[in-house]
Amino acid sequence: MTAREIDIHTLPSMLTALRLPSFHKLWAEIATRADTEGWPAARFLAVLAEYELAERDMRRIRRxxxxxxxxxxxxxxxxxxxxxxxxxxxxxxxxxxxDWLDGGGNLIAIGNSGTGKTHVLCAIGHALVEAGHRVFYTRTSDLxxxxxxxxxxxxxxxxxxxxDKFDLIILDDITYAHKDQAETGVLFELIARRYEYRSIAIxxxxxxxxxxxxxxDKAMTVAAIDRLVHHATILEMNAESFRQRAAATNRMALAEPAATTNNDNQNEGET
Structure with a gap:
């Protein structure tokens, strides 16, 4: 096939068939720039390929x-x-x-309520997704x-x-899953299955x-903990509750206008 036999008007449909949406969207604009600046063909293709790969990465991250x-x-x-x-x-x-995901390492955040355990684990999960890993978050009781x-x-x-397709499963509020509410033996099966194979954050x-x-039972509890902590990073997160601190700040903020109003009223009475 020679260049004269190629119909340039079919290029958009060919790019669609090849599933190259960024090529499809940008080729005309980049081609004009390439013609103006005298780019070699290899550079023109490389620029379009970079845009296509970047867009694919963005779509993958969103997905x-x-x-x-x-x-x-x-x-x-x-x-x-x-x-x-x-x-x-x-x-x-x-x-x-x-790096701790290699070999199925685990991450356990332990601390009193409201200290940001969920936030930290989800923040790490978010960064891992952007780095190309697959993550799944769930409340333990729901799973x-x-x-x-x-x-x-x-x-x-x-x-x-x-x-199994997820490199990391984040189990939130694991101690809210009670054996008297549901048979949590299935949770042990998940932990045992992922041991040294896929990671869990808790x-x-x-x-x-x-x-x-x-x-x-106690034996299953010991076995579950043993598997989780064998290759684990443990974050001790005992501190004052963020929520309680925020509530106290809000109460102080609400109290200040009231105090100012009372002072103003008192001053008016003295005038």
């Missing part, structure tokens, strides 16, 4: 963020590290790089219910296999000594 179901707004940029000086930003940023339903319908293996508001309320 994976959507499937991750991470809470909105919980990123490293929005976390108040000054309020939790025992958790250095550098340490969290190192975790966000994701237990889903896996219980899968077991009842005899499709538990398929449900667990579907979760937010817990109770130390390991309080986890006996989660699993059906």
């Amino acid at each position: 994976h963020l959507n499937e991750a179901q991470l809470p909105v707004g919980k990123t490293l940029a929005t976390f108040d590290f000054k309020a939790l000086p025992t958790l250095p930003r550098a340490r969290v940023e190192a975790l966000a790089a994701g 237990v219910q889903r896996l219980q339903a899968a077991r009842r319908d005899l499709v538990l293996e398929a449900a667990l296999a579907k979760l 937010a817990a508001n109770q130390p390991f000594s309080g986890w006996d309320q989660i699993f059906p």
Whole structure:
């Protein structure tokens, strides 16, 4: 085929067939610039390829963020590290790089309620998605219910296999999943399946000594903790609750106008 046999007017449809939307959108503009500046053909193609790859990365990140179901707004940029000086930003940023995912390492954040455990884990998860990893966030009780339903319908293996595609599963509020509310043996099956294979991040508001309320028996509790901590980074996050601190700040802010009004009224009475 010679250049004279190629119909340039068919280029948009060919690019659509090749699934190159950025090529399709930008080729005419880039071609005009290339002609004006005298680019060689290789540079013209390289520029278009860079745009196409960058756009694919953006689409992939958007798609994976959507499937991750991470809470909105919980990123490293929005976390108040000054309020939790025992958790250095550098340490969290190192975790966000994701090296610990190799070999199925785990991450466990333990601390009292309202200290930012969920925020930190989700911020790390968000960074990992942007770095190319696949992440899934869920409340532990919700996942237990889903896996219980899968077991009842005899499709538990398929449900667990579907979760294998995620490099990291973030289990929030694990100590709210009580063995008297649901049979949490399925949770142990998930932990055992991912051991040294895929990673789990856990937010817990109770130390390991309080986890006996989660699993059906003590032996399973010990076995679950043993698997989780074997290759784990543990973040101790006991501090004053962010929510309580925010509530106290709001009360002070509301009290100040009232005090100012009372002072003004008193001054008017004295005049």
